Amino acid sequence: MKIDYLTPEGAILAEMGRRLARVRKQQGFSQTRLAEEAGIGVATLRRIESGQDGQLASWLKLMKALRMTAAVDGLLPETFDSPMAEVLYKAKQSKKGQVTEQGFRWGDESE
Numbered sequence: 436m437k438i439d440y441l442t443p444e445g446a447i448l449a450e451m452g453r454r455l456a457r458v459r460k461q462q463g464f465s466q467t468r469l470a471e472e473a474g475i476g477v478a479t480l481r482r483i484e485s486g487q488d489g490q491l492a493s494w495l496k497l498m499k500a501l502r503m504t505a506a507v508d509g510l511l512p513e514t515f516d517s518p519m520a521e522v523l524y525k526a527k528q529s530k531k532g533q534v535t536e537q538g539f540r541w542g543d544e545s546e
Contacts, residue, residue, distance in 0.1 A: 449486030451494075456484045458501060473500035 436442075436450045459469050466484070470477040473496040482488035483497070498507050 444489075445486065448489050452484040452486040455497065458503070459484075462501060464501075469497065469500060473497045 436446075438447055438450060442450075459466070464472070466480050467477055470480040473480070473493075475493050475496055479488060479490075479493055480497070483493060495507060498504055
């Protein structure tokens with residue numbers, strides 16, 4: 436299932452739970468062992484895998500136990516390089532501090 440901005444949150448949690456269960460099995464973990472490694476309860480892991488629990492702290496513990504913290508970093512990178520965002524930022528900066536016929540422009544005036 437492809438996840439995008441139109442996907443409902445419940446569907447995303449269910450898909451993430453299915454993906455987590457698949458990775459857990461591929462790495463040879465039982466639910467009990469992974470829960471112990473992550474420091475969470477087995478019931479919590481079962482809820483997550485069934486798409487019923489979305490607590491980020493639990494997800495982070497699981498990702499660490501699975502040695503997948505790089506994937507967590509990829510969710511929201513420290514820096515986000517977007518060519519369009521850079522162009523928009525530069526355009527906004529160039530408008531600030533311009534002197535117009537009416538005088539100095541601070542950049543926060545309405546158009």
